[in-house]
Amino acid sequence: MTGESCGLFEYGHRACGGCAAAMAARTILDAAGKDTIIVSATGCMEVFSTPYPDTAWKVPWIHSLFENNSAVASGIVASLKKQGRKEKVIALGGDGATFDIGILCLSGAFERGHDFVYICYDNEAYMNTGIQRSGATPYDASTTTSPAGKCSMGNRRPKKDLPMILAAHGAPYVATASVAYLPDLKKKVEKALATEGPCYLQVHAPCCTGWGFEGEKTMAIGKLAIETGLWVNYEMEDGKVTRVKKVVRKPVEVYLKEQRRFRHLFKPKPNETEIAKIQAVADRNAERFGIDIKLKK
Amino acid sequence: MALGLGCSAKPGRAKENRTGSWRTFRPEFLHEKCTKCGLCSLVCPEGCIGEDAEGQPVPDYDYCKGCGLCAEECPSQAIEMKKEEK
Ligand SMILES: Cc1ncc(C[n+]2csc(CCOP(=O)(O)OP(=O)(O)O)c2C)c(N)n1
Ligand code: SF4
Ligand code: SF4
Ligand code: SF4
Ligand SMILES: [Mg+2]
Numbered sequence: 001m002t003g004e005s006c007g008l009f010e011y012g013h014r015a016c017g018g019c020a021a022a023m024a025a026r027t028i029l030d031a032a033g034k035d036t037i038i039v040s041a042t043g044c045m046e047v048f049s050t051p052y053p054d055t056a057w058k059v060p061w062i063h064s065l066f067e068n069n070s071a072v073a074s075g076i077v078a079s080l081k082k083q084g085r086k087e088k089v090i091a092l093g094g095d096g097a098t099f100d101i102g103i104l105c106l107s108g109a110f111e112r113g114h115d116f117v118y119i120c121y122d123n124e125a126y127m128n129t130g131i132q133r134s135g136a137t138p139y140d141a142s143t144t145t146s147p148a149g150k151c152s153m154g155n156r157r158p159k160k161d162l163p164m165i166l167a168a169h170g171a172p173y174v175a176t177a178s179v180a181y182l183p184d185l186k187k188k189v190e191k192a193l194a195t196e197g198p199c200y201l202q203v204h205a206p207c208c209t210g211w212g213f214e215g216e217k218t219m220a221i222g223k224l225a226i227e228t229g230l231w232v233n234y235e236m237e238d239g240k241v242t243r244v245k246k247v248v249r250k251p252v253e254v255y256l257k258e259q260r261r262f263r264h265l266f267k268p269k270p271n272e273t274e275i276a277k278i279q280a281v282a283d284r285n286a287e288r289f290g291i292d293i294k295l296k297k
Numbered sequence: 298m299a300l301g302l303g304c305s306a307k308p309g310r311a312k313e314n315r316t317g318s319w320r321t322f323r324p325e326f327l328h329e330k331c332t333k334c335g336l337c338s339l340v341c342p343e344g345c346i347g348e349d350a351e352g353q354p355v356p357d358y359d360y361c362k363g364c365g366l367c368a369e370e371c372p373s374q375a376i377e378m379k380k381e382e383k
Contacts, residue, residue, distance in 0.1 A: 011343045011357070012311035017319065017364030022342035049311065052304055056311040182339055216365030216378075219340060 008034060013056040015048040018215020020179040020205035020222065021094075024121045025049065025056075027182050028090065031189035034059055036088045037076055041069040041102060043094035044128045044207075045121060060087075066101040069093050070109035070118060077114045088193050089116040095136035096126040098202075099160050110169040110198045117192040117199045120162070123207035131210045135160040138230070139281060140274055141261045143210075148264035153274050158281065166200040167236050173197075174236040178204040180222030181245075184233065191235075204231045212260020224255040229282035232289045246293045249286060252279045316343065320363035322378040328353050330375035337367035337376060 008029040015022040021044050029036070038061045040046045046063060049056040064072040073091040080087055093102055098120035106118060125143050126132040133143040137155045142148035146155040167174045173195040177185040185203060192199035206221040208214060213221055225231035226247060233245040253275060256262040265271050265278075286292050337354050338346035345360040346367065356367075368376035 007344045009344060010309035010312050011345045011360040012314040012316060013343075014311075014314070014316070015342060017342070017362035018366050019342050023340065026342070026344050050306065053306045054311040054314060055306040055308065058308040214365070216369040218342075218366060219370055 008058045010056045010058055013049045016209050018208050018218045020218050021045045021121045023179045024203050024205055027185050028119060028189050031186040032088060032090060032193060036090060039064055039069055039073040039091040041066050041093040041097035043097050045092060047128050066097050068105050069097060069102045070105040073116050074109045074114045077116050091116060091118045093120055095120060095122045095124060096134040099135035099162050110166055110171055114198055115196055119201045121203045121205040123205045123210060125210055127207050127210045139278060140265060142264055163202055167239050171198050171200055172238055173199040176202045176233050178222045178226060178231060178233055180219050213258055221258060228252045228255045229286045229291055230255060232285050232291055234289055244289045244291055246291050248293050248295060252282050315359045316362050317359045320361060320381050322363045322365060323381045324356055324368050325377050325379050326354055327375045330373050332373050337371055340366050340370050
């Protein structure tokens with residue numbers, strides 16, 4: 001059977017089985033519809049969807065460099081405006097493309113206030129080149145450039161708070177989402193597209209290959225990130241947090257011990273000092289966003 | 298030879314790449330247990346689960362990579378992963 005897929009993101013792409021970035025791509029196009037122009041930086045999503053001459057995209061799609069993703073999107077938006085055309089523009093980038101290499105052009109585009117949506121699928125490292133740490137890699141995660149070993153517990157720095165940086169540019173809509181909650185992701189894409197001005201969406205995209213878990217667990221791992229408070233799903237309108245997903249919080253160990261990138265924290269026995277530091281990150285998130293559902297005694 | 302500015306590709310041409318050959322495990326759909334909730338086709342990263350005339354989910358084995366996400370997420374345990382026999 002080789003039927004036509006009904007979506008705008010065609011099958012036959014080369015993502016790993018169970019890839020969250022592929023789920024995100026499908027959902028984003030589902031929300032955006034056919035009158036959309038996609039600008040895509042280098043990274044897994046670009047590589048697995050467009051090995052020339054193949055492409056999984058059934059909407060206009062252009063490949064930028066890492067550095068100039070938002071600048072290419074800005075140019076397209078300006079040109080569409082001049083021509084009086086109504087297509088929507090979405091710039092897509094991984095966390096490396098967004099948090100690190102493309103942040104200059106991203107900041108410029110938000111400062112100029114172009115009407116577009118920037119979506120970062122955040123798999124928390126440079127996956128396409130073999131799992132190097134980025135500004136989005138969480139504390140203590142082992143990557144090839146922050147390897148855990150005798151002298152190191154993994155990545156030494158906390159995850160950069162990019163949504164707040166973009167909100168500080170005066171962005172009208174900034175939100176976080178997760179592939180573990182696809183209908184919520186879809187709604188946020190729709191809302192961002194309907195909002196005038198530069199909007200930012202950051203989507204948690206667990207990566208089985210880079211984080212070290214079985215592909216069938218992608219959604220389950222994404223849910224655990226939210227249930228432990230290590231990832232918070234929220235919306236910000238005009239700089240104010242207006243909606244937050246609340247949870248009955250679980251201890252961070254239940255999330256950490258499912259992944260190879262945190263395995264060193266449990267060997268030979270649980271490293272309580274380091275795990276407590278990660279728990280403190282979750283506790284701070286919980287306090288800052290008010291995510292805790294208080295159970296009645 | 299003139300150098301073109303960039304390259305273009307036919308929309309959706311990736312479909313010529315049959316990723317079903319990657320599969321080690323095959324999802325088998327137990328229609329008697331299925332409630333037609335549609336979750337499997339929503340989560341499939343390939344987008345390769347369609348439906349038959351009765352609204353029952355049907356995977357396209359030409360593209361299914363056998364990742365097992367549909368089986369893991371199905372709320373009715375209506376999908377079983379079986380070792381592929383070639
Ligand atoms: C300027 C530049 N530096 C490095 C590379 C090599 N490169 C290609 S993909 C990639 C990783 C991208 O990481 P991220 O943006 O997080 O996306 P992911 O692969 O994790 O989805 C790198 C470093 C490049 N293409 N261009
Ligand atoms: S390495 Fe990770 S992000 Fe890249 S295709 Fe594989 S699962 Fe997806
Ligand atoms: S997730 Fe399970 S119950 Fe729901 S449609 Fe798919 S097979 Fe049926
Ligand atoms: S096993 Fe994976 S690729 Fe195959 S139908 Fe299920 S979710 Fe889709
Ligand atoms: Mg990445």
